[in-house]
Amino acid sequence: MTPRIATRSATRDAIMAGVWLVIGTLIAITLVFAGIRVATDLPMILSGQPPESDDFEARYVAASWLAYLHIIPGVIYLVGAPIQLHRGFRQRHLSIHRALGRVLLLCGLISGVFALAFGIPFSFGGAFQSLATAVFGSWFLVCLVRAYTAIRRRDVQQHRRWMIRAFAVGLGVGTIRLWVGLFVAVDAMPLSDSFAVAFWLALGMHVIAGEVWLRWAPSAPRGARSSSTG
Numbered sequence: 001m002t003p004r005i006a007t008r009s010a011t012r013d014a015i016m017a018g019v020w021l022v023i024g025t026l027i028a029i030t031l032v033f034a035g036i037r038v039a040t041d042l043p044m045i046l047s048g049q050p051p052e053s054d055d056f057e058a059r060y061v062a063a064s065w066l067a068y069l070h071i072i073p074g075v076i077y078l079v080g081a082p083i084q085l086h087r088g089f090r091q092r093h094l095s096i097h098r099a100l101g102r103v104l105l106l107c108g109l110i111s112g113v114f115a116l117a118f119g120i121p122f123s124f125g126g127a128f129q130s131l132a133t134a135v136f137g138s139w140f141l142v143c144l145v146r147a148y149t150a151i152r153r154r155d156v157q158q159h160r161r162w163m164i165r166a167f168a169v170g171l172g173v174g175t176i177r178l179w180v181g182l183f184v185a186v187d188a189m190p191l192s193d194s195f196a197v198a199f200w201l202a203l204g205m206h207v208i209a210g211e212v213w214l215r216w217a218p219s220a221p222r223g224a225r226s227s228s229t230g
């Protein structure tokens, strides 16, 4: 290996390590908030004692079926998707990739449909947030469906590209919480507005990040080490 190729390979490995760190952190943030959700809502759902109607959690208790048909499959999808995107795993366990892929695709679709069914009528941040949910939730579903139709016609490259796009949006859920946290920390605006703005900022950033990634790695690298995404 020439020094130039070695430097390029080291840079690529460093970028990959950074990307995996960001992915792991955002998934961890999402899991923490999902855990807080369940711990807060479950006692109220089980006891039938609803919170005050303007409390944040009131919507999750009142429309618990819609909310949890979004959250539970969403968490399964988000935790499973990185395994699917890990090139080394795909190469070593193709049959598991296929079987797990069916389960995760179904989870992603259910979560996306209920993101719309819960998020549009019950949004905490009002119409501006509902609109973001409609735009990005539909985009998430389109990406999953296109990934599926691509693999049905055995177009692996397009399947990979649409799955990366879908995952980029799903991962944005963690970034929403980071933006909300920042707005709250600097007392920028009321909490409900923070949610609406955070939805647009975070999910918009993630759609762009997905496209940037696909330009940088337009197809799965052939000779790259197994730590690669894609």
Ligand code: HEM
Residues within 6 Å of the ligand: 030, 033, 034, 037, 070, 071, 074, 075, 076, 077, 078, 108, 111, 112, 115, 118, 119, 120, 122, 123, 124, 125, 132, 133, 134, 136, 137, 140, 169, 170, 171, 173, 195, 203
């Ligand atoms: C695929 C992975 C996803 C996971 C794991 C996930 C998880 C969650 C969790 C845990 C909550 C509760 C938030 C809290 O209590 O702070 C939530 C709420 C919500 N999610 Fe998702 N989500 C995912 C994808 C999406 C997508 C793609 C959309 C569409 C834009 C979306 C839209 C929403 C909406 C609108 C809410 C309600 C926010 C509110 O309280 O007003 N989610 N999600």
